[in-house]
Amino acid sequence: MTSILGTTRRSVCLFIAGSALALSAAHAQDTFPSKPITMIVGWATGGSADNVSRLIAQHMSTALGQPVLVDNRAGAGSNIASELVAKSKPDGYTIMLATPASHGYNSALYSSLKFRPMEDFSPIGMISTSPGTMLVPVDSPYKTLRDLIAAAKAAPGKLNYGSAGVGSSQHLAGALFNKMAGVDIAHIPFKGSGPAMTEMMAGRLDVIITTGPLPFVQSGKVRPLAIASHQRHPAMPTVPTFEEAGLKGYITDNWYGLVAPANTPRPVLDALNAALVKSLASPDVQKAFVEQGAFPAKAMKPDEFWAYVRKGMPEMAEQVRAAGAKMD
Template identity: 60%
Template sequence: MTTLLRRYKQVALALALGLSALSAQAESVDSYPSRPVTMIIGWAAGGPADGVGRMVAAEMGKHLGQSIVVDNKGGAGGNIGSVAAARAQPDGYTIMLATVASHGLNSALYDNIGYDPIKDFAPVGLINTSPSTMLVPLDSPFKTVQDYVAYAKANPGKLTYGSGGVGSSQHLAGASFKTRTGIDILHVPFKGTAPALTDVMAGRIDMIITTGAMAPIASGKVRPLAITAKSRIAALPDVPTFDEAGVKGFYMDSWYGLVAPAGTPRPVLIKLNEALTKALQDPELRKKFVDLGSVPAEPMSIDAYWDMVQKGMVEAAELVQISGAKAEK
C-alpha cells in the first residue's frame, strides 16, 4: 500500500508540473511580446534587404506594441544570418528576414549551407515581391543590353558584374545572364548589395542585376537597361523587359518574407503574421514598396506562405541549374 501511495503521489506531482508548464506557456503566449523582438537580416546595412527589413520592422512594431530591433549579420550570401536565426531560441523574440536566397537559391548553390530552410524554420509571412534591374554606371558606354552583350562577346573576360555575395540573387542573375547570352564576364562578390552598388556607381564594376534599384537610379549615378519581369513596371515605365531587350525568357522575381526558428509556438507565429498583415496595409509603406519597384504582399496565412516558400525552392533550384551558377569555394 505504501508503494502504491508513493507511486500515486509521483504521478500526481508529474501531472501538476505538466499542467503548470502548460499554464506558464499559455500565459507567455498571451502576453507576447513583453519585450523587444530582434530581426536578423543576413545582409549588410544599407542594401535592399536591409531597407525592406527596417521599414517592415518599424511598422510591425506599432502593431505588436514592442519595437523590432534589426541585427545585420551579413556574409556568405545570407547564410551567416540564417544559421544564427536557426539556432536562436524559438520563443518569438527572434525573427529573420527571409529571401529567395536564404530559402531557395542557396540550397542549390552551396554544398552545405549549415541549416535546413524548412526544418529549421517556421513561417511568419510574405512581405513583397520584386523583379531585378540591370544597372550600369551613368557614364558607361553601354546604352542598351545589346551594347553590353556585343562588347562582352568581342572582349571576353574584360567586363565585370557585382553581387551582394556568393550565392546572392545578384550572383544568380548575373550567372543566368551569362548563360543566356553566351558571354564571358567576371563575377565580383561583395559583402552585401550596398558596397556592390557603390562600386557600380563609381564605375569600378561594369554592371549589376539587382532589386532595390530605384534609389541608385534616382541618385543619377546609374543607368537602368532592363528588368527581369514579364512586363514593364510602373516605377520604371521606360525601361524594357529583358524579353524586349533581346534576352528571351529571362524572368526572375525576388521576394522578401519573415521566418522564425523552428519550434516557435504557432499562436506566436499567428500574432506576428497578423502584425505583418496590418503593417502591409499602411498606405505609406505600400507606396514606398511600389516606388521601389516592388509589389506589396496581400494578406496570406502562415500555411499558405510556407507552401509558397517550399514550391519556390523547387523553382529556384531549377533556375540555378539552368544558369550553371555555383558558389565559389
C-alpha cells in the same frame, strides 16, 4: 489506505503542477511579445534586403507594441545568418529575413549547409516580391541592353558585374544572364549590395542586376537598361523588360519573407504574421515598396507562405544549374 491516499495526493499535486506550467506557457504566448524582437538579416546595411527589413521592422514594432531590432549578419550568401537563426531559441524573439538565397539557391549552390531550409525554420509570412533590374553607371557607353551584349561578346571577360556576395540573387542573376545572353562578364562579389552599388555609382563597375533600384536611379548616378519581369514596373514605365529589350525568357522574380526557428509555437507565429499583414496593409509601406521597385505581397498565412517557398525551391535549384554556378 494510507498508501492509496498518498498516491492520490501525489497525483493531485502533479496534476496541479502540470496545469500551472501549462497555464504559465499559455500566458507567456498570450502576452507575446513582452520584450524586443531581433530580426536577423543576412546582408549588409544599405542594400535592398536591409531597406526592406528596416521598413517592415519599423511598422511591425508599432503593431506588436515592442521594438523589432534589425541585426545585420552578412556573409556566405546569408548562410551565416541562417545558421544562427536555425540554432536560436524558438520563442519568437529571434526571427530572420528570408530570401531566395536562404530558402532556394543556397541548397543547390553549396555542397553542404549547416542548416536545413525547410526543416530548421518555421514560417511567418511573405513581405514582398521584386524583379531584378539591370543598371549601369550613368556615364556608361551602353545605352541599351543590346549595346551591353554586343560589347561583352566583342571582349569576353573584359566587362564585370557586381553582386552582394557569392550566392546572392545578384550573383545568380548575373550568372544566368551570362548563360542566356552567351557572354562572359566577370563576377565581382562584395559584402552586401550597398558596397556594390557604391562602386557602381562611382563608375568602377560595369553592370549589376539588382532589386530595389529606384532610389539609385533617382540619384542620377545609374541608368536602368531592362527589368527582369513579365511587365514593366509602374515606378519605371520607360524601362523595358528584358524580353522587350531583346533577351527572351530572362525573368528573376525575387522575394522577401520572415521565418523563425523551427518549433516556434503556432500562437507566436500567428501573432507575428498578424503584425506583418497589418504592416503590409499600411499605405506608407505599399508606397515605399513601389518606390523601391518592389511589389507588396498579398496577405499570406504562415502555411501559405511555406507552400510558396517549397514550390519555388526546385525552380531556383534549376536556375543555379542552368547558370552553372557552384560554391564549396
